[in-house]
Amino acid sequence: MNLLGSLFQSSIGKKLLMAFTGLVLFGFVTGHLIGNLQIFLPPEKINAYGHMLESLGAVLWLIRLFLFACLVIHLWLAIQLTLENRAARPVAYGVEHTNRATLASRLMARSGLVVLAFLLFHLAQFTVRIGHPEWSEHTYQLANGPAVRDVYNMVVHGFSSVSVSVFYIIAVGLLSYHLSHGVVSLLQSLGLKNERWTRGLEGFAVAYCWGYFLLNAAIPLAVLGGFVQLHS
Amino acid sequence: MVAEKPSKKLFSVTLRVWRQPGPAAPGKFVEYPAANVNPDMSFLELLDVVNDGLTVKGEEPIAFAHDCREGICGTCSCTINGKPHGPGHGIATCQLYMRSFQDGDVIVVEPFRAKAFPIQRDLVTDRAAFDKIQQAGGFISVRTGAAPDANSIPVPKEDADLAMDAAACIGCGACVAACKNASAMLFVAAKVSHLGLMPQGQPERDRRVLAMVQTMDAAGFGNCTNQYECSAVCPKNITHDFIARLNRDYAKALFRTRFKPVSGAAAGGAG
Amino acid sequence: MAKLESKTPAGPLADKWQRHKTEIKLVNPANKRKYEIIVVGAGLAGSSAAATLAELGYRVKNFVFHDSPRRAHSIAAQGGINAAKNYQNDGDSVHRLFYDTLKGGDYRAREANVHRLAEVSVNIIDQCAAQGVPFAREYGGLLANRSFGGAQVSRTFYARGQTGQQLLLGAYSALSRMVGQGGVELHTNSEMLDLVVVDGHAKGIIVRDLITGAITRHSADAVVLATGGYGNVFNLSTYARQSNATAIWRAYKRGACLANPCYTQIHPTCIPVSGDYQSKLTLMSESLRNDGRIWVPKKKEDAKKNPADIAEADRDYYLERIYPSFGNLAPRDVSSRAAMRMCEEGRGVGETGLGVYLDFSDAIKRLGEPAVRERYGNLFDIYHEITAENAYQTPMRIFPAVHYTMGGLWVDYNLMSNIPGLFVLGEANFSDHGANRLGASALMQGLADGYFVIPYTIGDYLAGQKPGAKTLTDRAEFTQAEQNVTAMTQRFLSNKGKQPVSHYHKRLGKIMWEHCGMARTRAGLEAALQKIPALRAEFWADVLVPGSADTLNQSLEQAGRVADFIELGELLCRDALTREESCGGHFREEYQHPDGECKRDDEKFGHVAAWEYQGEGQTPLRNTEPLNYEFTKMSVRSYK
Structure with missing residues (x-):
């Protein structure tokens, strides 16, 4: 079998791809969070950042395409693996017993699905701006540069809705939960883990996921709490 | 870990056993009371006693797989209260003693369940898939008589010890039975790692891992989702680190065999 | 009356095997694939034979009653395998291993067989190491050895406490390779229930599929039995529960002589019986005797006491006392009987009074608990599982149990029984251990027979036979044998x-x-x-x-x-x-x-006493094969 065939069809190949695409998406959400945290700085910062990204042009689209491909592969394989795994035990045990599989690991498909739903909503809301075409119009004058899209106000507008914020917090919560298994698991799948550093790794994963959740949740909470307000 | 010598008080339990007359027949749980259980009895000895009782009553005894009864042949394979090989750590079913249970317990006994391990009767399953995986590559090709002196290839003690950890696998299939996905990764990982850690196993390393994984996939096992239920029930405490090693070996083998130059004569062989 | 010719080759002892190999007939490589060979059993002897014969080009059918060839009871051997490698530079040699084995067998084995065993022992280690058997190693990467009962040199190779399993997995891997290549047709869950003899030659077997119950006929140009020993005749033994004598017994009833059945080995270090539900006895490797000291109380009245309360001066380290030069490493039969005598004197320990102590406190003091754990950890764990006692803190209780049978089907030097075409390997034959087997020699014999003897000697027989036994299954002999099996089942x-x-x-x-x-x-x-x-x-x-x-x-x-x-x-x-x-x-x-x-x-x-079946209800005939010792003097076996 050729390389791509083996990767997409063998059990370990699929896991390698799951891990690799998972790693890419992990990198993306981490970077995305760091970018978003600029909401706590003067509007100048995040708007300049947004403008920088948009001005990448074709490169931005390449990155988007790559991320999208990773997402599709991650999703497609997740569905396949789940179906295969169900088929591998046609008759269930009379007594279900779990020794040490974590709840997070057992809910990967479900947490992943909610995150996916949120992702679609999130893209629709902030990237495509469905329902709020006016958000595309608002501009912000950078101190030493052009007038750019006003990302800052868009975020504040978006999170002014309690229901949107609640959905956001739930989704990043589940994403953190998804990552708490995924971060450690992907290293196992890539063959980069052993018990000598598992403990440290698991500690890191827990700290990371809490941090990821709290920092993400801080954004809508800050908006709702009035700590981050529309700039003039 | 000093255990107190338990008092030899006899007790009673109820066995709730999966009965299935044949591979295609439907199965169901049937309850059998067992009295006068001695805590020093092994679980399989209790099944012997129950079976003798059934026989005398004119019923068919419970079919269960067993042989060495000392935890090394890997034949015995009961899932007890949902856990392959039952309560306890690092033991096979035959090494489970009734002192692990208490008076009045209901003990649910099932076969190892997996599509790749079809039930033959009651608690007996067909684990030939493991043999198939071994036949695909679980060996070092050495013709009898062709071996060099045993000490001509030194093996670092650390590697030999680690290889031995993997080689301790008794091929019982508890890893498959415990895995939520009925994956055979721990078994294959143990086999691949044992041979892959020995210098003698290097020439066939890539070919071995690719062939064994391919056969494993074809047998209908599920995929590893890194939950480590397998190593939690392994009677030989084989660690899931070997699965990481297997993943690594597989990835390396995939890329190496794709990009390594191949001799033009490779297909011909020696005439 | 059966003709019992040992066919031992002439010449000096050390040259017999080499010479025999050059003199026996060969089957040319192109003709080998015309011959079919049935191998029954897949323990060390069976799987090594099936793999090697297939490598040579014969078409091999391997029958095992287990669900996988890897489950045969060779897997349970814990301690090790002997080989005259002299890697320790402690004076070992092929001759010394030969002599120790012959003497250990109390001069009741054939000299030439035992010498051949010692010769090929070195090849076995090479073969197994090349297969990737993870033998214990020194830090320098070379093989480690330990000493074992009945020997004064360290010549035992081992793989933690699982030498049998590792060697069997090696042979199983060789077998699996040949199954994968199509050289061996593997029949699992298949129990041989009769031997078929056509015109005086073994030509096939009748098999029951244990899953479907189907009875089938299988013919071949030769039949190889490697079905193990008959120790379960005692019901309680260290054998696997399914180990049985059916294959050799049905062959016996077809005319193969059964030699020296009374030579049964009782292993001195097993866990004592606890109740009448007991299904098996668990052996603790003899290697424990390297560091453990065996004792009973000097006084009967101390027998029921907690061992910790018995003063050093009140303990009788009876093996060290009676056999000062071998001490706790006295051969199995000697130490088993000594234990029995202690119990008969009323000094046996444990609830039943049928037990002696095996004490590691000195070893723990000398080496430290971690070193003892490294050497014997898994055995201590087994002991703990079964008895719920911690042997690091209190001495183990041990008692002898049936462990091995030296007797078996009679075979000549070529491992062929008195029925031409019927070969018998490993524990199923009687050949190499005489009246007693030394520790770590069973694995050696099984693999010697399978890897290094039968591949040569079977050719000598087949070269004289026209291939094509395939066509025989319609013969009356097959029909009659099948009816036999069906009738017994129905009965x-x-x-x-x-x-x-x-x-x-x-x-x-x-x-x-x-x-x-x-x-x-x-x-x-x-x-x-x-x-x-x-x-x-x-x-x-x-x-x-x-x-x-x-x-x-x-x-x-x-x-x-x-x-x-x-x-x-x-x-x-x-x-x-x-x-x-x-x-x-x-x-x-x-x-x-x-x-x-x-x-x-x-x-x-x-x-050798080789018993010949005379029919239902008839007293069997006792044939004898004299043991002519050309090179060794039968002397009094002393371990003092």
Whole structure:
């Protein structure tokens, strides 16, 4: 079998791809969070950042395409693996017993699905701006540069809705939960883990996921709490 | 870990056993009371006693797989209260003693369940898939008589010890039975790692891992989702680190065999 | 009367095998694929033979009653495998291994066979290391050795406490490779129930598929039996529960002679019996005797005390006392009987009084607990699982148990029985251990037979045979054998008895252990020869076998095996009765030295007794093969 065939069809190949695409998406959400945290700085910062990204042009689209491909592969394989795994035990045990599989690991498909739903909503809301075409119009004058899209106000507008914020917090919560298994698991799948550093790794994963959740949740909470307000 | 010598008080339990007359027949749980259980009895000895009782009553005894009864042949394979090989750590079913249970317990006994391990009767399953995986590559090709002196290839003690950890696998299939996905990764990982850690196993390393994984996939096992239920029930405490090693070996083998130059004569062989 | 020619080659002892190999006939490579060989059993001997014969080009069919060849009971050997490598530079040599094995066998084995075993022992280690067997290593990466009972050199190779499993997995991997290549046709869950002899030659077997119940005929140009020993005739033993003598017993009934059945080995270090539900006895590797010290209290009244409360001065380290030069490493039979004598004196320990202490406190003091754990950790764990006692803190209790049978089907130097074309390997034959087997020699013999002897000697037979046994399955001999098997099955299933099979197995075991166990007497054996036929009659009248013939039916499997054990038990007692001497694993109380050691009678019994079946209800015929020692003097075996 050729390389791509083996990767997409063998059990370990699929896991390698799951891990690799998972790693890419992990990198993306981490970077995305760091970018978003600029909401706590003067509007100048995040708007300049947004403008920088948009001005990448074709490169931005390449990155988007790559991320999208990773997402599709991650999703497609997740569905396949789940179906295969169900088929591998046609008759269930009379007594279900779990020794040490974590709840997070057992809910990967479900947490992943909610995150996916949120992702679609999130893209629709902030990237495509469905329902709020006016958000595309608002501009912000950078101190030493052009007038750019006003990302800052868009975020504040978006999170002014309690229901949107609640959905956001739930989704990043589940994403953190998804990552708490995924971060450690992907290293196992890539063959980069052993018990000598598992403990440290698991500690890191827990700290990371809490941090990821709290920092993400801080954004809508800050908006709702009035700590981050529309700039003039 | 000093255990107190338990008092030899006899007790009673109820066995709730999966009965299935044949591979295609439907199965169901049937309850059998067992009295006068001695805590020093092994679980399989209790099944012997129950079976003798059934026989005398004119019923068919419970079919269960067993042989060495000392935890090394890997034949015995009961899932007890949902856990392959039952309560306890690092033991096979035959090494489970009734002192692990208490008076009045209901003990649910099932076969190892997996599509790749079809039930033959009651608690007996067909684990030939493991043999198939071994036949695909679980060996070092050495013709009898062709071996060099045993000490001509030194093996670092650390590697030999680690290889031995993997080689301790008794091929019982508890890893498959415990895995939520009925994956055979721990078994294959143990086999691949044992041979892959020995210098003698290097020439066939890539070919071995690719062939064994391919056969494993074809047998209908599920995929590893890194939950480590397998190593939690392994009677030989084989660690899931070997699965990481297997993943690594597989990835390396995939890329190496794709990009390594191949001799033009490779297909011909020696005439 | 069977013709028993040992076919031992002439010439100096050390040259016999080399010379024989160059003189025997060969089958040319192109012709090998025309020959079919049936190998029954897939333990060390069976799988190594099947793999090697297939490598040579023969078409091999391998039958195992287990669900996988890897489960054969060779897997349970813990301690190690001997080889005259002399890697320790401690004076070992092929001759010394030969001599130790011959002496260990109390001079009741063929000199030439034993020498060949010692010669090929070195090749076995090479072969296994090349297969990737993870033997224990020194830090320099070279192989480690330990010492074992009956030897004064360190020549035992080992793989943690699982040497048997690792060697079997090596042989199994070689077999799997040949199955994958199509050289071996593997039949699992397939039990041989009869041997088919056509025109005086072994030409096939009748097999029952244990899952579907189907009875099938299989023909071949030669049949190789590697089906293990018959120790389960004692019911309680260290054998696997399914280990059985059916293959060799049915071959015996087809005319193969069964040699020296009374040579049964009792292993000194097993975990004592705890109750009558007991299904098996667990062995603790003999290697424990390297560092453990065996003792009982000096005073009877201390026997029930907590061992910690017995002062050092009140302990009798009886092996060290009686056998100062070998001490705790005295051979198995010697130390087993010593333990029995201690218990007879009322100094046995544990609830039943049938046990002695194996104490590691000195070793722990000397080496530290981690070192002891590294060497024996898994054995201590096994002990803890079974007894719930911690042997790092309190001495183990051990007692002898049936462990190995030196007797088996008679074979010549080529490992062929008196039925031409029927070869017998490993524990199933009688050949190399004489009256007693030394520790770490069973693995050696199984692999020697399979890897390095049969591949040569079977060719010598086949070269004289026209290939093409395939066409034989329609012959009357096959039909008759199949009918035999079916009739026996029907008889069991239609019997309206009252007792399960296990009931008879337990009773047989009690008779055997009581009258034909560690110490035997004329009166006891004569009593057994009354009791066993009576038991047999009762078995056939009153055994209850539920279920049907066309499904997985474990009661039916067991019934056939126990029926054979009952008959074999009788022969075993008969052999023990006629052998009026003590040697190795056969101890007759009437024949002992004043110190309780075996008193051999080389004049009258320096021979192999090979029993020949004479038909149902007839007393079997005792043939003899004299043991002509050309190079060694049969001397008194002393370990003092």
